[in-house]
Structure formats: C-alpha cells, structure tokens
Amino acid sequence: MSTEIRWGIVGLGKIADTFARDLALVPEAALTAVASRGLKKAEAFKEKHxxxxxxxxxxxxxxxxxxxxxxxxxxxxxxAPLALRAMECGKHVLCEKPMGVNREQSSTMLNMAREKKVFFMEALWSRFMPAIVRAKELVDSGALGEVRYIHADFAFYALDRDPEGRLLNPELAGGSLLDIGIYPVFLSYMLLGKPEKVHGVSRFHQTGAEIETSMIFEYDGAQALLFSGLTCNSEMKAMICGTKGTIYVHPRWHESQELTLQLGDEVHSLPLPKLGKGYVHEINEVHNCLNKGQLQSELWSHQNSLDLIELLDLVRSQNGIRFPFE
Known part of the structure; x- marks a missing residue:
C-alpha cells in the first residue's frame, strides 16, 4: 500500500462530520470519496471536507x-449489511461501534473479513485515547495494586429527540445501551476482562426503546458499577479503585484529557491531551495496521469486539431489550 491511505465515508451524519475533520489532521490520510443515499447530501459533504x-x-x-x-x-x-458488502468488494473497514447489534451479526462480519483477507476494526475510539491508554498501563503495571471497584457512567437527556431518530427508534437499534452504555461496559471489560456474573435493570420509552440501564459486573474480588441513560445528564467521570490507589478519569471520561492518580497521600495530575476531537488516534491505529499488513488491531482485536458484544447481548437478554428486525 502507498504512503497515502485513501478513505471513503458511508453515512454522512454528525459523527462522520467530526471524523472527517479529524481525518484532515492526519498527513497520510486522503478523503477520497463520500457516499449518501442522496447525491445532494454527498456533494455538500464533499465540498465542506x-x-x-x-x-x-x-x-x-x-x-x-x-x-x-x-x-x-x-x-x-x-x-452489518454495509460492512459485509464493503468487504465483499475487497475494502478494508473501520465500522462504528457497536459493529453489529448482536453476536450473530458481529461473527458474520468477522468471518467475512477473514475470508476476504481485509482489515476490519470496530471504531471504539476511546480505546486509543491517550488518557485511556495510560489508565490501562497503570492498572496493568500494578500501580493501583489489585483493582477492587470500577465506576463509570454515560448519560445525557434525549427524551425530547425525534422518536423516529436513531436514539429512540427500535427499528434503528435505538436506546442507551448500544449507543452509550457500550462505553462503561468497554472500560470494565478492558481493565478486568469478562465478569463472572452480570446483573442489569432497564427502563423503556413509549416507542419501545430502552432508555436507561444500570449494571453490576461481578468479578473474583472486584465489582463494576455501570450506567447508561437518555433520561438525565450525568457527570460522566470514571473511577478505578485498587488496594494501593485510585485513578480518576476526568469528564467526559470516554474522551478525557486528564487523569488524577492518588496513591496514599500523594496526588498526581496527569495531563494527556488528545489530537483533534480524538478520532485521530483510531485513524492512526488503522494506518499503523495497514502499513504493517495486519488484518486486525492488537489494541482492539476481533476477539475483543466479540467479547464486548457478548456482554451487551447478555445485558439485553436479561432486561428484555430486543429490536423488531432480530
């Protein structure tokens, strides 16, 4: 592959707009083509970016x-259908999270990636944020001792949104869990792995979409208290507590630029600035993998994505969260 990596974007909404702005910050990246179901929207996006x-x-x-x-x-x-078709055509794919709405879809996508020998990664951008990377390094190094407790939430008010929009429409896999609950679940999984037990409680909107979910993940010697919701605005900070110390991930924790590390009476502020909005870091990971000829990321592997969707499936099955098209 040449030094320049040529990108295409499918689906030209708010997230794509932010991603395109960050793509422009990566010297090796070229935004070659953008596609929408209507040419007028694609042309406007093309001109802007x-x-x-x-x-x-x-x-x-x-x-x-x-x-x-x-x-x-x-x-x-x-x-799933778009990623599968792209890979059928021999394209590498970075797919927004969750890559599939359930394990069945996700497994099919990863099987296609292996069959076509193309790179595929779930776009879990927080995994590549400097603050999250550093937090994991500190935990893995034993700086906190044994981790005993994790707290992470992600909530914003969205009950005034269009009921036909992606957040409140079950036909679009709407709800808090897959859209933002995936972040707290990811943090617990990244630091402690798959839990031994999962407990969850959900509440639902009149459209049938899940709008609030509380979760407790039980590990051998540790617990994680996790929450996602479209019913209120939470502080969105995370806390990782161990036998020797605590990491506070500043709001909004999933894109934080600062950690506070407390070890006994010592308190250390760790500034960890991100590039652009933060998508630059996952873009760089895609480029690094492609330049090395790797078909998956070592930082967020295919197995990591499967483990994560299995946890989300488990919470959904416990709480009766289903989509009409499943």
Missing amino acids: KAVYALGSYEELFNCPEVDVIYIATPHSHH
Whole structure:
C-alpha cells in the first residue's frame, strides 16, 4: 500500500462530520470519496471536507477503485449489511461501534473479513485515547495494586429527540445501551476482562426503546458499577479503585484529557491531551495496521469486539431489550 491511505465515508451524519475533520489532521490520510443515499447530501459533504468524489449510492463507493478503507458511520441497524458488502468488494473497514447489534451479526462480519483477507476494526475510539491508554498501563503495571471497584457512567437527556431518530427508534437499534452504555461496559471489560456474573435493570420509552440501564459486573474480588441513560445528564467521570490507589478519569471520561492518580497521600495530575476531537488516534491505529499488513488491531482485536458484544447481548437478554428486525 502507498504512503497515502485513501478513505471513503458511508453515512454522512454528525459523527462522520467530526471524523472527517479529524481525518484532515492526519498527513497520510486522503478523503477520497463520500457516499449518501442522496447525491445532494454527498456533494455538500464533499465540498465542506474537500473530498475528491461525492457519490449518490453506497454501492458506488464500495466499487470505487481509488478507495482503500471505508469508514461506516450509519445507525447501528445498518452496520452489518454495509460492512459485509464493503468487504465483499475487497475494502478494508473501520465500522462504528457497536459493529453489529448482536453476536450473530458481529461473527458474520468477522468471518467475512477473514475470508476476504481485509482489515476490519470496530471504531471504539476511546480505546486509543491517550488518557485511556495510560489508565490501562497503570492498572496493568500494578500501580493501583489489585483493582477492587470500577465506576463509570454515560448519560445525557434525549427524551425530547425525534422518536423516529436513531436514539429512540427500535427499528434503528435505538436506546442507551448500544449507543452509550457500550462505553462503561468497554472500560470494565478492558481493565478486568469478562465478569463472572452480570446483573442489569432497564427502563423503556413509549416507542419501545430502552432508555436507561444500570449494571453490576461481578468479578473474583472486584465489582463494576455501570450506567447508561437518555433520561438525565450525568457527570460522566470514571473511577478505578485498587488496594494501593485510585485513578480518576476526568469528564467526559470516554474522551478525557486528564487523569488524577492518588496513591496514599500523594496526588498526581496527569495531563494527556488528545489530537483533534480524538478520532485521530483510531485513524492512526488503522494506518499503523495497514502499513504493517495486519488484518486486525492488537489494541482492539476481533476477539475483543466479540467479547464486548457478548456482554451487551447478555445485558439485553436479561432486561428484555430486543429490536423488531432480530
């Protein structure tokens, strides 16, 4: 592959807009093509972000010979079919989280990646944030001793949103758990692995979408208290407590730029600035993998994605969270 890596973007909403701005900060990245279901929207996005091509269908992008890797930024319900088609056409894929809405979809996507020998990664951008990377390094090094407790939440008020939009519409896999609950679940999994027991309670909107979920993950010697919701605004900070010390991940923790490390009476502030909005770090990981010929990331592997969706499936099954298309 040449030094320049040529990107295409599918689904041109708010997340894609932010991603494109960060893509422009990466010298080796070129925004080659953008695609929407309507050409007018694609052309407006192209002009704003200085892409080479605006395409009025996803299929045109999947078959564009000048694109190396495709970023999929559609609602969750569309991730699997679009990612599968892109890989069928031989494209590398970075797919927004969750990559599939359940383990069945996710396994099918990863099998396709292996069959076609293309790079595939779930776009769990927080995994590559400097603050999150440093927090994991501190835990893995034993700086906190044995981790005994994790607290992480992610909530914002969204009950005034369009009931047909992606957050409150079950047809689009809407709800808090897959959209933002994935972050607290990810943090606990990244630091402690898969729990021995999971307990969850959910509440639902009149549309049928889950709008609030509390979770307790039980480990051997540790617990994680996790929450996601569309019913209120939470502080969105995280705390990792061990037998020797505590890490406080400053709000908003999933994109934090600072840790506080407390070891006994000693308190250390650790500034860890991100580049751009923060998508730069996952973009760099994709580039590093492609340049090395790797088909998956060592920091966020295919198995990591499968483990994560299994945990989300378990919470969903306990709490009766289902989507009409499943």
